[in-house]
Amino acid sequence: GENVEQHPSTLSVQEGDSAVIKCTYSDSASNYFPWYKQELGKRPQLIIDIRSNVGEKKDQRIAVTLNKTAKHFSLHITETQPEDSAVYFCAASLGYSTLTFGKGTMLLVSP
Amino acid sequence: GAVVSQHPSWVICKSGTSVKIECRSLDFQATTMFWYRQFPKQSLMLMATSNEGSKATYEQGVEKDKFLINHASLTLSTLTVTSAHPEDSSFYICSARDRANSYEQYFGPGTRLTVT
Numbered sequence: 422g423e424n425v426e427q428h429p430s431t432l433s434v435q436e437g438d439s440a441v442i443k444c445t446y447s448d449s450a451s452n453y454f455p456w457y458k459q460e461l462g463k464r465p466q467l468i469i470d471i472r473s474n475v476g477e478k479k480d481q482r483i484a485v486t487l488n489k490t491a492k493h494f495s496l497h498i499t500e501t502q503p504e505d506s507a508v509y510f511c512a513a514s515l516g517y518s519t520l521t522f523g524k525g526t527m528l529l530v531s532p
Numbered sequence: 533g534a535v536v537s538q539h540p541s542w543v544i545c546k547s548g549t550s551v552k553i554e555c556r557s558l559d560f561q562a563t564t565m566f567w568y569r570q571f572p573k574q575s576l577m578l579m580a581t582s583n584e585g586s587k588a589t590y591e592q593g594v595e596k597d598k599f600l601i602n603h604a605s606l607t608l609s610t611l612t613v614t615s616a617h618p619e620d621s622s623f624y625i626c627s628a629r630d631r632a633n634s635y636e637q638y639f640g641p642g643t644r645l646t647v648t
Contacts, residue, residue, distance in 0.1 A: 453635045462623075464640060465576065465625070467637075520637060524575045
């Protein structure tokens with residue numbers, strides 16, 4: 422089955438800096454890669470996703486890049502703000518199949 | 533759009549009792565719903581996948597007789613934790629897949645279960 426590795430487990434940045442979280446996956450057939458943000462005690466919220474027919478996708482301060490050959494994808498957050506502080510999870514799936522999640526990255530943005 | 537509700541948001545029960553958690557898709561039809569369990573500072577662990585009108589598919593290691601899942605309609609799935617024990621205490625989260633946009637999963641707010 423699919424295995425998703427996520428790094429780093431914790432990331433501390435100063436407000437205004439950029440943050441990058443990286444994930445690798447094992448199943449080359451996977452074609453859907455979402456990123457979720459989860460604040461303490463709350464539900465995971467989809468912030469951006471990418472499908473395997475696209476190499477990069479951007480939404481304001483958030484971008485995701487996908488390298489199918491290397492089987493890795495990354496989340497980029499620019500101009501970080503304290504409200505970006507949360508746990509971020511990457512995930513991978515093959516189409517309509519179940520999502521496999523990474524272990525999460527706790528992002529701390531200091532003012 | 534794509535709102536998923538969960539009830540109750542938290543529950544405390546005694547060992548040996550059963551607890552039912554409801555998951556509803558409020559503004560879309562969910563052919564598939566998922567149940568996850570999340571321990572503090574850990575990732576989401578998939579427990580089972582339920583398709584409307586059919587039996588749930590459980591992940592390896594998840595006891596189907598202990599965690600009963602019913603997906604009777606396109607907007608409702610229930611998880612019943614039977615004969616609960618303290619080790620069942622956890623954060624249970626459901627998600628639903630929108631039939632019209634099948635790749636995305638939308639999560640409920642979660643249920644904090646504490647078994648005393």
